[in-house]
Amino acid sequence: MPPDLRPANGTGEPGWAGGLRKLYNSVVDEPLPDSFKDLLKKLDDSDDA
Amino acid sequence: MPDRIQGSPEDESFRKELLTVLPHLRAFARGLSGRSDFADDLVQEAAIKAWTARERYQAGTNMRAWTFAILRNHYLSELRRSRRQTDLDEGAVERMLVMDADQEGPLHLGDMEAALQKLAPERREAVLLVGASGFSYEEAAEIACCPIGTMKSRVARARADLARMLDGEAVAVEVKKRRAG
Numbered sequence: 001m002p003p004d005l006r007p008a009n010g011t012g013e014p015g016w017a018g019g020l021r022k023l024y025n026s027v028v029d030e031p032l033p034d035s036f037k038d039l040l041k042k043l044d045d046s047d048d049a
Numbered sequence: 050m051p052d053r054i055q056g057s058p059e060d061e062s063f064r065k066e067l068l069t070v071l072p073h074l075r076a077f078a079r080g081l082s083g084r085s086d087f088a089d090d091l092v093q094e095a096a097i098k099a100w101t102a103r104e105r106y107q108a109g110t111n112m113r114a115w116t117f118a119i120l121r122n123h124y125l126s127e128l129r130r131s132r133r134q135t136d137l138d139e140g141a142v143e144r145m146l147v148m149d150a151d152q153e154g155p156l157h158l159g160d161m162e163a164a165l166q167k168l169a170p171e172r173r174e175a176v177l178l179v180g181a182s183g184f185s186y187e188e189a190a191e192i193a194c195c196p197i198g199t200m201k202s203r204v205a206r207a208r209a210d211l212a213r214m215l216d217g218e219a220v221a222v223e224v225k226k227r228r229a230g
Contacts, residue, residue: 019158021181025076026158
């Protein structure tokens with residue numbers, strides 16, 4: 001089996017594929033930074049533009 | 050909320066749905082750009098664009114796909130406008146490539162991130178949409194404005210590239226090539 005199709009740890013997928021999702025989910029799971037607190041206000045303000 | 054004017058029920062529903070996709074937009078933007086500050090700016094600007102275009106959104110359809118397409122288009126126009134380049138950490142890539150080929154340890158997220166940023170932009174986008182965000186090929190093709198066959202091909206190439214960079218045997222090959230070069 002070519003290296004890119006080799007399952008890792010018996011999960012049926014290469015190790016990096018889980019790593020990619022883990023990387024993505026690590027950002028999804030982060031609390032929104034403070035800079036986002038004003039977003040609602042910006043949304044309202046954008047109506048006035 | 051007392052500090053803002055209550056909109057129509059449709060607007061409130063849209064706003065609520067928009068806020069729920071923000072974490073996903075952040076993850077997509079971070080993966081695309083490789084820079085957290087730039088990514089957060091992109092997300093906020095894309096959210097505002099989505100809000101101002103909310104009348105074009107059909108309630109009950111895929112808010113995530115719709116906003117991802119807005120973010121993607123905004124990202125591309127920002128790149129064209131400012132020629133801003135991602136800050137690829139060459140050192141991190143180098144460290145990744147010289148990892149022991151027999152290393153069985155867990156894959157570090159930093160290595161994954163560096164490998165992702167080393168992909169060609171259209172392949173990075175493709176594997177983020179399908180491999181990380183969980184979109185179907187059809188949805189991803191729609192977001193990236195390309196035929197579905199092109200999307201499948203980009204994802205396959207991105208996967209092969211990542212495997213080559215991150216799988217132990219391929220890492221050894223890369224190291225040998227570098228040493229030979």
